[in-house]
Amino acid sequence: DGGITQSPKYLFRKEGQNVTLSCEQNLNHDAMYWYRQDPGQGLRLIYYSQIVNDFQKGDIAEGYSVSREKKESFPLTVTSAQKNPTAFYLCASSIIWGSSYEQYFGPGTRLTVT
Amino acid sequence: SQELEQSPQSLIVQEGKNLTINCTSSKTLYGLYWYKQKYGEGLIFLMMLQKGGEEKSHEKITAKLDEKKQQSSLHITASQPSHAGIYLCGAVGTGFQKLVFGTGTRLLVSP
Numbered sequence: 692d693g694g695i696t697q698s699p700k701y702l703f704r705k706e707g708q709n710v711t712l713s714c715e716q717n718l719n720h721d722a723m724y725w726y727r728q729d730p731g732q733g734l735r736l737i738y739y740s741q742i743v744n745d746f747q748k749g750d751i752a753e754g755y756s757v758s759r760e761k762k763e764s765f766p767l768t769v770t771s772a773q774k775n776p777t778a779f780y781l782c783a784s785s786i787i788w789g790s791s792y793e794q795y796f797g798p799g800t801r802l803t804v805t
Numbered sequence: 806s807q808e809l810e811q812s813p814q815s816l817i818v819q820e821g822k823n824l825t826i827n828c829t830s831s832k833t834l835y836g837l838y839w840y841k842q843k844y845g846e847g848l849i850f851l852m853m854l855q856k857g858g859e860e861k862s863h864e865k866i867t868a869k870l871d872e873k874k875q876q877s878s879l880h881i882t883a884s885q886p887s888h889a890g891i892y893l894c895g896a897v898g899t900g901f902q903k904l905v906f907g908t909g910t911r912l913l914v915s916p
Contacts, residue, residue, distance in 0.1 A: 695847075697847075731814075731908065732908055733809070733893065733906035733907050733908045733909055734893070734906040736903055739903070749903070779845070781847060781848070783848075789902065790836075790895070790896070790897045790898045790902050790903060790904040790905075791836065791897055793838070793850055793853065794848075794850075794904060795850070796840075796847035796848040796849075797847050798846055798847045799845070799846060799847050801845065
């Protein structure tokens with residue numbers, strides 16, 4: 692079955708540590724996205740990638756970094772510079788970049804930093 | 806930038822009752838997605854509306870796009886516990902633009 696996988700589902704880290712969230716898709720989609728979801732707020736775009744070896748900042752990129760070395764993988768690193776890293780992180784993909792194309796979402800990773 | 810406001814923010818209905826969720830845009834809507842999210846999980850695509858006046862149904866869920874009002878409504882008929890979750894709308898922009906999401910409506914269905 693095609694889809695998007697995110698791991699782990701729950702992640703706990705101490706303040707000051709960097710942490711990397713995994714996102715893999717086998718849908719052969721060119722575009723991939725990372726969103727952050729906080730209680731009472733909608734999804735906010737962190738980074739997106741239109742194609743392999745390319746990525747762009749979204750609305751809240753500060754304190755985060757990404758890479759896109761393979762079409763199927765788009766890992767997100769939450770650095771110690773991110774002031775409020777505790778949140779639910781969602782990865783998504785679409786056949787190509789743009790809001791006209793349905794985005795498929797992974798199950799999410801809940802990150803807790805203490 | 807475009808903003809989407811959903812109302813109500815949360816809703817508790819008795820099983821079997823009908824309900825409506827609204828999504829209002831600050832700018833022209835060129836299309837709209839409706840997604841459902843179970844607590845702590847990813848988003849599940851429900852439907853996409855592309856033209857003004859378009860109405861789509863999936864099982865007991867019907868959504869309609871009113872371009873003039875810059876609004877979409879999602880209606881659930883005879884609600885069931887399986888309908889509980891967070892419903893999010895997402896606006897389609899012009900050209901190759903990012904998807905903008907609403908703040909979500911949290912639905913609880915009581916037995």
